[in-house]
Amino acid sequence: MNMTELSRRMLLRSAIVGGAGMGLAPLFPAWAQSGTPGLAAKGSNPLSGEHIALDIARTPFEVDGRTGHAVTMNGTLPGPLLRLREGQRVHFAVTNHLDEDSSIHWHGLLVPFAMDGVPGVSFPGIRPGETFDYEFTVRQNGTYWYHSHSGLQELQGHYGPIVIDPADADPVAYDREHVMVLSDWSFLHPHSIIARLKQESGFFNRHKSTLFGPDAAAQRMSGGMLREFAAMRMDPTDISDVSQAALTLLVNGHSPQENWTGLFAPGERVRLRVINSAAMTFFNLRIPGLRLEVVAVDGQNVRPVTVDELQMAPAETYDLIVTPTDERAYTVMAESVDRSTYARATLAPRMGMEGEVPGLRRRPLLTMTDMGMGGMESGGTHDMAGMDRAAMSSGGAMEHGMRDKSSVDFPVGVGVDMIAPMPVDRTGYPGLGLEDVGHRVLNYRDLMALTPNPNTRAPSRMIEVHLTGNMERFMWSMDGEKFSDGVEPIRFARDERVRVKLINDTMMAHPIHLHGHFFEIVNGHGPRQPKKHTIIVQPGGTASFDLTADEPGDWAFHCHLLLHMHAGMMRVVTVRPLEGGA
Numbered sequence: 001m002n003m004t005e006l007s008r009r010m011l012l013r014s015a016i017v018g019g020a021g022m023g024l025a026p027l028f029p030a031w032a033q034s035g036t037p038g039l040a041a042k043g044s045n046p047l048s049g050e051h052i053a054l055d056i057a058r059t060p061f062e063v064d065g066r067t068g069h070a071v072t073m074n075g076t077l078p079g080p081l082l083r084l085r086e087g088q089r090v091h092f093a094v095t096n097h098l099d100e101d102s103s104i105h106w107h108g109l110l111v112p113f114a115m116d117g118v119p120g121v122s123f124p125g126i127r128p129g130e131t132f133d134y135e136f137t138v139r140q141n142g143t144y145w146y147h148s149h150s151g152l153q154e155l156q157g158h159y160g161p162i163v164i165d166p167a168d169a170d171p172v173a174y175d176r177e178h179v180m181v182l183s184d185w186s187f188l189h190p191h192s193i194i195a196r197l198k199q200e201s202g203f204f205n206r207h208k209s210t211l212f213g214p215d216a217a218a219q220r221m222s223g224g225m226l227r228e229f230a231a232m233r234m235d236p237t238d239i240s241d242v243s244q245a246a247l248t249l250l251v252n253g254h255s256p257q258e259n260w261t262g263l264f265a266p267g268e269r270v271r272l273r274v275i276n277s278a279a280m281t282f283f284n285l286r287i288p289g290l291r292l293e294v295v296a297v298d299g300q301n302v303r304p305v306t307v308d309e310l311q312m313a314p315a316e317t318y319d320l321i322v323t324p325t326d327e328r329a330y331t332v333m334a335e336s337v338d339r340s341t342y343a344r345a346t347l348a349p350r351m352g353m354e355g356e357v358p359g360l361r362r363r364p365l366l367t368m369t370d371m372g373m374g375g376m377e378s379g380g381t382h383d384m385a386g387m388d389r390a391a392m393s394s395g396g397a398m399e400h401g402m403r404d405k406s407s408v409d410f411p412v413g414v415g416v417d418m419i420a421p422m423p424v425d426r427t428g429y430p431g432l433g434l435e436d437v438g439h440r441v442l443n444y445r446d447l448m449a450l451t452p453n454p455n456t457r458a459p460s461r462m463i464e465v466h467l468t469g470n471m472e473r474f475m476w477s478m479d480g481e482k483f484s485d486g487v488e489p490i491r492f493a494r495d496e497r498v499r500v501k502l503i504n505d506t507m508m509a510h511p512i513h514l515h516g517h518f519f520e521i522v523n524g525h526g527p528r529q530p531k532k533h534t535i536i537v538q539p540g541g542t543a544s545f546d547l548t549a550d551e552p553g554d555w556a557f558h559c560h561l562l563l564h565m566h567a568g569m570m571r572v573v574t575v576r577p578l579e580g581g582a
């Protein structure tokens with residue numbers, strides 16, 4: 001290296017350090033920087049190998065010219081990309097530089113339960129100033145992520161992506177890949193968000209008062225529907241608890257204005273590893289002008305299915321192949337489910353190009369099916385006119401049904417404001433507001449495992465778990481009891497096959513996540529039922545999964561909306577005996 005080159009490098013480095021030091025640009029890992037040519041490129045700088053050090057610390061984070069306080073890993077939001085290989089041994093030395101306990105949970109990874117990273121369930125947590133050594137063998141491949149399981153740190157930026165390369169040939173062919181971490185960021189401290197939600201559940205719903213106002217949800221509803229919602233003091237626009245008043249939606253740490261851009265060359269098959277790391281946001285994801293070929297879900301390969309849009313819950317990951325052929329920019333549009341805001345990114349042949357950003361679509365309205373009345377119609381589809389007739393003729397019978405708590409065998413107190421009277425299986429539902437968007441939207445019944453599942457024994461028993469809550473008081477629970485009530489764990493015998501039916505007695509969708517396992521969504525595809533670690537249970541509906549309880553230990557089982565878990569929609573699943581017969 002000659003002197004000129006050396007000094008040029010030093011100059012470059014000092015420019016980079018200086019820029020960051022002056023707060024001109026947020027610090028991003030290279031893969032998350034705008035204009036990245038993708039993961040295969042030099043300089044994308046993932047962390048790999050057998051020994052990886054991660055430092056959790058409080059770091060300033062700047063978005064749209066404003067600086068907040070984030071909890072980061074190795075100084076970045078999102079945290080560094082961990083690129084591992086199936087079959088390798090890995091050792092993470094995780095040091096907590098916060099003044100509160102912290103942790104890392106490896107989301108979707110099959111690990112010994114003591115390495116799973118859930119304080120109070122699998123280990124005590126990492127005290128301030130301490131280092132915890134995680135060590136395990138990587139037994140799988142695909143797209144995953146990691147995040148804090150302590151307090152509300154996930155809402156403060158404590159998350160990052162994991163990509164695991166297969167030991168054998170990848171069945172998915174692609175020329176280039178990008179990781180896209182979707183998330184939500186708030187300048188408010190999470191505790192003040194909770195405080196406001198408890199004061200009034202619709203605090204962040206700016207359209208709360210518009211049932212009869214200018215955007216007039218009322219004008220789009222029939223008289224009977226309107227009376228039902230009014231009688232039950234429910235708001236058909238009350239879809240997300242925390243909307244854009246409090247959140248900035250991010251792609252790889254970039255706001256819509258900052259427009260994270262990933263590069264491609266026309267004609268390439270581009271693999272997008274999309275991870276919903278948001279604490280509280282469901283995204284409706286589409287790329288106008290490109291079809292989305294879904295090739296993996298929650299890290300598990302599926303038979304390719306091509307759609308125009310899909311809804312992603314917090315905790316889910318989708319691997320998508322897109323094949324842009326034109327020399328133009330494409331907008332990645334990720335609307336929040338309540339359509340109050342969006343995350344946005346760009347795929348382009350070179351930097352500086354922008355696609356058109358479509359406007360936010362009309363706010364969707366909840367229906368009687370979302371209130372657990374799906375069983376009143378054939379197929380559980382939406383038939384507003386039919387529902388309306390029923391509502392008018394029954395004269396409040398529905399309200400009576402929803403308040404009837406005698407049909408369940410768990411304690412029903414103030415924390416449960418409704419029991420779905422006639423819930424139906426809604427795994428065929430694409431998600432609120434996506435029933436009639438005029439193009440193909442994915443639903444869970446479209447998903448089939450790429451290779452048949454090895455274990456297809458019929459379940460030996462079925463258990464039911466009700467997802468319960470009181471929306472007005474922001475109380476959330478399972479079977480009417482919140483986790484902090486000291487509830488009994490759900491017990492499975494080791495290697496038992498069991499069907500778990502989740503019944504959503506609330507008017508919000510809940511993404512339910514089981515640690516340490518993959519289960520198969522019961523969607524009619526027999527041995528090709530898709531394997532997942534997270535399942536959306538639609539409002540007022542049910543969803544079932546089959547589980548082979550083959551991972552001994554204690555595992556968290558919870559809603560992945562962070563504030564719902566925090567409020568108590570969580571259980572421990574215990575699989576026994578442990579190794580050695582304990």
Ligand SMILES: [Cu+2]
Binds near residue numbers: 510511560569
């Ligand atoms: Cu939830």
